[in-house]
Amino acid sequence: MDKISVCIGSACHLKGAYRVLDIFQKLVQENDCEASVEVEGNFCQNRCTQGVVVKINEQILTNINVDNAEEIFRAYILRRI
Template identity: 35%
Template sequence: MTITICIGSSCHLKGSRTIIQKLEELITERQLNDKIELNGSFCMGECSNGVCVKINDELFSVSPETVNTFFENEVLRRL
């Protein structure tokens, strides 16, 4: 699985760095490093809501406050 997080200026201001750090922690805690690849990308064109995060080709809007729920509900169920 590939998870791509926007690191463009708008998403950076909305907390993309925090989201990346938290996803890295969650992936490591569950020993999923061999199953999940994290990538960064510049603007994905969906800046209005939150930080753009893509699982394979599906876009999500994530905030530092919702990253745990996103991981549980979207990432883990796709493994």
């Protein structure tokens, strides 16, 4: 199972973390991959100046936003399914 963890700590929250989290949840549903992809919000990934921070499995990605979240999902999740 793939796991997407979106930081919702203070700095990432201010940069739109909840909108990014919503996008990932929507994409999981739209692509019918609920059984193989888990999406969660979590706190600090220790890269507060680089938010929104997203961890996909063991890879940490920075500067994720509403404009690039779908591209990230396609590159890191859909290509594996």
